[in-house]
Amino acid sequence: MLKPGVINRRLVGEVIERLEKKGFKLVGLKMMHVSEDLAGKHYAEHDGKPFYNDLVSYVTSGPVIAMVWQADDCVTLMRKVVGATKPTEANPGTIRGDYCIHTDRNIIHASDSDESAEREINLWFKPEELYDWADCEDGWY
Template sequence: MSTRCFTMLKPGVLNRRLVGEVVSRLEKKGLKLIGLKLMNISQDLASQHYAEHKGKAFYDPLLDYITSGSVVAMVWQGDDCVTLVRKITGATNPAEAAPGTIRGDFCCHTSHNIIHASDSDESAEREIALFFKPEELVDWEDQAGIWY
């Protein structure tokens, strides 16, 4: 069953010129990119996005980081999409992220994590609605099979 997952490449990805590498890893898995935006996040949008973390010690520094520069917001689609994206992304704590995952290969500090990925189908739905209008998502016909 095809589902969707929201991902966000955080300011460090742009600064380190890793956008193409991260997008490529998700595409090579066979996921379909249906939404993409380069944007600056307002404090209000950041606080809505990370609302479940309000009151935690890392909340304010997280908001400061995510609003410190541009991000790349994306929506991916595929079978069991959230699970697949989370496996490719790796553990939140870089010390626990396996080599070969995005965080395992490119992240050193949890406080400056380079990617956010929805942790459930319900979170994906909520997060997609925060960052994308329905008309900004393009569910294009995947004809990859004709090339193989």
């Protein structure tokens, strides 16, 4: 998910381009406003933590771009491309390393496991909103 900060800073195309150039296959994409209910479900594992309310407030403060990407070892590769959650720990060349300064204004969310990805995809997308298409680039990355 691209969070409100990436939209406000007009970085949507640049971030998506980086993911496409890496070789990820985009199978779901939509711009939307996040309800507090959806944000609460998405970040349920953080409920009760000191940063939870700020996290929900940020992700509901403006539109987001919800996305589903595919690739071999997708979650592991995506986490490497996205970079560490804390910008001070994110390496240059990663999305967070290049575009984030504050953890609480992180510009992108990436699932941390295959199980989380499946749960999150089901929260954000209906089955008919996902498109598995033949990628002529398969095998080239």
